[in-house]
Amino acid sequence: MNKAYLGIDIGSISTKGVVIDENNEIKAKEYLWTEGNPIGAVKRLLSILKDQLDQEQYQVVAVGTTGSARKLIGVVTEATVVKNEITAHAIGTTSLYPEVRTIFEIGGQDSKIILIENGIVVDYAMNTLCAAGTGAFLSSQAHRLGVGVEEFGKLALTSKKPTQIAARCTVFAESDLVHKAQIGHKKEDIIAGLCKSVVSNYLNNVGKGKKILPPIVFQGGVSKNEGVKKAFEDATGYPVIVDPNGHLTGALGVAVLAKKSKVEKEFTFDIANIEFTTQGAECGKCSNNCEIICVYREDELIDAWGNKCEKGAIKKAIA
Numbered sequence: 001m002n003k004a005y006l007g008i009d010i011g012s013i014s015t016k017g018v019v020i021d022e023n024n025e026i027k028a029k030e031y032l033w034t035e036g037n038p039i040g041a042v043k044r045l046l047s048i049l050k051d052q053l054d055q056e057q058y059q060v061v062a063v064g065t066t067g068s069a070r071k072l073i074g075v076v077t078e079a080t081v082v083k084n085e086i087t088a089h090a091i092g093t094t095s096l097y098p099e100v101r102t103i104f105e106i107g108g109q110d111s112k113i114i115l116i117e118n119g120i121v122v123d124y125a126m127n128t129l130c131a132a133g134t135g136a137f138l139s140s141q142a143h144r145l146g147v148g149v150e151e152f153g154k155l156a157l158t159s160k161k162p163t164q165i166a167a168r169c170t171v172f173a174e175s176d177l178v179h180k181a182q183i184g185h186k187k188e189d190i191i192a193g194l195c196k197s198v199v200s201n202y203l204n205n206v207g208k209g210k211k212i213l214p215p216i217v218f219q220g221g222v223s224k225n226e227g228v229k230k231a232f233e234d235a236t237g238y239p240v241i242v243d244p245n246g247h248l249t250g251a252l253g254v255a256v257l258a259k260k261s262k263v264e265k266e267f268t269f270d271i272a273n274i275e276f277t278t279q280g281a282e283c284g285k286c287s288n289n290c291e292i293i294c295v296y297r298e299d300e301l302i303d304a305w306g307n308k309c310e311k312g313a314i315k316k317a318i319a
């Protein structure tokens, strides 16, 4: 039996999972929507990965989690590694492209930039506030123009004269877009203009003051959009690499970290039939009134966090 490692990247919008072997080769992978229910999403994810994985050949021996619900899912899956998104993405990307210096990431609701030197993160920035540079913004604009998200990037590449779009924020961008369409700009030019504005918005916000050096890897859901990739190449003057598994890099990164941890425990994928619930409780022992999150497996408390001091610690029922 060969050893395998599971990585789960659970965000507010999407849930990604990969199973890798000793050589970091992906043996099972899935991407699905979190739908506001991280535990439900992970149960669905695991049943899909279980079906994909050749279980006669591979046994998962360690689990890693990342993403905004990493702690919760780390508890549920008894993960050996729980890491933030920056570390997970950096490790995942350097495992594919060891020479990478700059990672651009644009997801459904946020974006980040990570600068790497000799395989180590030297600087990063995240943007979760401005919607104008995200996948959700691009898909809503594609919809407004009557173009499917899949054709959006390809159509942008046919433009000879991208329209200038004021895209510093979604409200400006939307009204400018309507205006430009009304005065007769071609659809492909407006779309190419939008891709350009997403990129300039990104470089002027999350990329502000950052020294962008090649090789550059672009990932996250928006990296599938060829128009945005081209706009990045035009703006930086460097080629931009998009990996076919670029949307899974966070999950890949924590799977690699789980492998490196050398802590092994057989994982059976069998949490689908176990009932997990979370409950919020206010500590109330001082004016901070910390909100404490309690996680139960069946009716047993398995973990709790959110307390800023020991007075608010809630004891686990099991180790």
Ligand code: SF4
Pocket (backbone or CB within 6 Å): 283, 284, 285, 286, 287, 288, 289, 290, 306, 307, 308, 309, 310, 311, 312, 313
């Ligand atoms: S956990 Fe500590 S800091 Fe938070 S409300 Fe309770 S006593 Fe106050």
